[in-house]
Amino acid sequence: MQFRPFNPPVRTLMGPGPSDVHPRILEAMSRPTIGHLDPAFIQMMEEVKTLLQYAFQTKNELTMPVSAPGSAGMETCFANLVEPGDQVIVCQNGVFGGRMKENVERCGGIPIMVEDTWGEAVDPDKLETALKANPEACIVAFVHAETSTGAQSDAETLVKLAHQYDCLTIVDAVTSLGGTPIKVDEWEIDAIYSGTQKCLSCTPGLSPVSFNERALEKIRNRKQKVQSWFMDLNLVMGYWGGGAKRAYHHTAPINALYGLHEALLMLQEEGLENAWARHQKNHLALRAGLEAMGLTFIVNEGDRLPQLNAVSIPEGVDDGAVRSRLLNEYNLEIGAGLGALAGKVWRIGLMGHASRAENILLCISSLEAILS
Ligand code: PLP
Secondary structure, eight states: OOOOOOOOOOEEESSSOOOOOHHHHHHHTTTTOOTTTTHHHHHHHHHHHHHHHHHEEEEOSSSEEESSSSHHHHHHHHHHHHTTOOOOEEESSSHHHHHHHHHHHTTOOOEEEEEEEESSSSHHHHHEHHHHHHTTTTTTHHHHHHHTHHHHOOHHHHHHHHHHTEEOOOOOOOOTTTTTOOOOTTTTTTTEEEEEETOOOOOOOOOEEEHHHHHHHHHHOOOOOOTTTTTHHHHHHHHHSSSHHHHHHHHOOOOHHHHHHHHHHHHHOOHHHHHHHHHHHHHHHHHHHHHHHTOSSOOOOOGGGGEEEEOOOOOOOHHHHHHHHHHHOEEEEEEEOOOOOOOOOOOEEGGGOSSHHHHHHHHHHHHHHHHH
């Protein structure tokens, strides 16, 4: 069989992620690979840490990218914080809360599920009822930006509640980081993880995480070793937290980290508040176009994520055929529904570099041409 170099088609990525990668980031990733303990690389790692602290709005010393996708950031939080027998309250309002439950179980913890309707934000009253009913619970976990539905929850209120009942918090910010406000220190989030492929405009494969002192205290006082060698933060920190004296832990994904460095630099240049405002402004423009076509959002206005717009598929319209035509005729990718919403919604992302006027025009005009 004859194989040739792979040349992907040029697409516009307006799904739930990955989103369009900025050319500056792709260029940064093509720079020469150097050693992962090279002083020049270590200097760059320090900058990545500082830039991530800015993105997360935290001074947490343990702030770094896990060398694997968002799911690995999720596992890093659960594997380090959940010990066998721990009761963990998981608020689920979409697909990703279900993965948190899986993580708790696989760490030997006992998940206590607080279920909310898909498409709605996590209800703080339901969480408080669960906290009162389960005084032994020691962790509350929830998804800030539910990518499967486009709903945003009030992280500040949920974390405050958890702390009133002496629980630590694990927050999924895979889709929120860089696109909608997250203030780790001000909101006192204990452990948080994200991904690079959404509002940071970067390639997939890295998961920024941050842990505060309260979370580290629980990790230091574990009765058992973390069951995952790769994710054990006590070991990872010898590399990411070692200052000038870094020890080999694993071979860092060097060029992927060049990309993240560039992405975070661009976020700093734009300014976090400006990035949040851009996502909101573009969401309103897209919304106007979608509603003019008669499409309706599944999330109430106050709980909508600007970077993930979930709309109901009109009666009688063939979901797969529309998305195929968008891809084949317009090189435009939008997302299908996930889990319980499969076949019922389209998820239109406006994340990071994809959140710009020309993408909105392309999406509205091509959808209109296909649906009319
Ligand atoms: N959590 C949320 C909210 C997500 O949207 C995703 C991915 O879409 C993940 C976790 C998992 O991230 P990854 O696919 O990078 O492993």
